[in-house]
Amino acid sequence: MTNTEIFDKLTNAIVTQNIAGCAQLTQEALNAGIPPIDIITKGLSPGMKIVGDKFEAAEIFLPQIMMSGKAMSNAMEILNPELEKTKVEGEETGLAITFVAEGDIHDIGHRLVSTMLGANGFEILDLGVDVLNETVVEEAAKRKGQKIILVGSALMTTSMLGQKDLMDRLREENLRDSVKCMFGGAPVSRKWIDEIGADATAENAAEAAKVALDVMK
Known part of the structure; x- marks a missing residue:
């Protein structure tokens, strides 16, 4: 799978509230060497934007938002330890x-x-x-x-x-x-x-x- 395909699958997992699938894809993306920031900005975040737009248009409702949020949270549980590794002590902005x-x-x-x-x-x-x-x-x-x-x-x-x-x-x-x-x-x-x-x-x-x-x- 190309990086673009992985990002598309991550976006789709968020939009379709695929909680387990989102976590699995996040781990696969990390295993493929994709930086955590890219996983968020190119895969997960676009999915959340679509969900937000659909909510604003009354195409989906709060339960779907919460399920997409849970998928996002599960992905972030995997990514947060990796993000911590990229931080350098003493470099707080x-x-x-x-x-x-x-x-x-x-x-x-x-x-x-x-x-x-x-x-x-x-x-x-x-x-x-x-x-x-x-x-x-x-x-x-x-x-x-x-x-x-x-x-x-x-x-x-x-x-x-x-x-x-x-x-x-x-x-x-x-x-x-x-x-x-x-x-x-x-x-x-x-x-x-x-x-x-x-x-x-x-x-x-x-x-x-x-x-x-x-x-x-």
Whole structure:
């Protein structure tokens, strides 16, 4: 099998919620010498994007999303130890505080972004889903003086509005200049990022890691 065929099969395994098959294909890809980052960005991540698009179009529903997420999680259990091997001690780029906005529990993209940031040298503080802005501000305040990027995601327009509130809170607490802010999710656009005064957004998890590295320079 060529690498392209393996990537296509991985993508299909995610889309069809093939939990066991996804794990098996991930191991086969590693055995074939394919780098873990490529397995994620060229195989698994495209599958999750298709799933997200189908969910947005109401072609699939929450149970299917959860099954695809389980397939992704099983693959990541195999890949995480390999990703750890590629990290070099002392090369941390900074602390990424990752979270899903209050009122939102869609964590597949969030977990993928956290994984990619960790693989690219960031220390990760994962606050999880449905996170209050107060919690994010408190965690940032505790670590004032460190190199910090806040990485928040929102899949719904309603939860996206909380990103503006978070930016306002950071300014009120005199923390805005201490942190970089990157937000993502289906409804988030560059125009929105500019409007609320954040630093960056990204189309997908692989791009998020590149953007975060650039923002932290």
